[in-house]
Structure formats: structure tokens, C-alpha cells
Amino acid sequence: MPTYHYRCKNCGYDFTKEQSFTDQPIEICPKCGAKQVHKVYSAVPITFKGSGFYRTDSKGSSK
Structure with a gap:
């Protein structure tokens, strides 16, 4: 059940x-x-865990 702040x-x-x-x-x-x-x-605080969330993780080298 959700908790609401009043x-x-x-x-x-x-x-x-x-x-x-x-x-x-x-x-x-x-x-x-x-x-x-x-x-x-x-x-709402969120935390990204694991690979794939940073610019260097999602792309290969651009040479």
C-alpha cells in the first residue's frame, strides 16, 4: 500500500x-x-546499478 505525505x-x-x-x-x-x-x-530517489547506464558503457569506440 502506498504511503502519502501530508x-x-x-x-x-x-x-x-x-x-x-x-x-x-x-x-x-x-x-x-x-x-x-x-x-x-x-x-523519488532512484539508483542505477549495473552496466549500460553511463555514456562509456553503452557505446563502442568511435574511431
Whole structure:
């Protein structure tokens, strides 16, 4: 199940919640009760392992 990161615009409370894709997003802050919660989106870190990911790995010599 995916984990989503939320932040309250009213009090600044950060929290995460495991939710199904079909669940409705959380709208009410569990700390202050305000209806100002939004999802926080961030870049997903990826790591390339093995050969073929660098310029020198994917080409032969160009002589």
C-alpha cells in the first residue's frame, strides 16, 4: 500500500499515512482539526546499478 505525505497549512503539522489508491485524500488535520491539509509531493530517489547506464558503457569506440 502506498504511503502519502501530508502537511497542514494551518499549523504546519507533517504526517504520513498508508492509503489505498482508491481512498479519498485526507482533508482534516489530526492535530489542529483544520480543513487545510494537502499532499506533499517530492522527487523519488532512484539508483542505477549495473552496466549500460553511463555514456562509456553503452557505446563502442568511435574511431
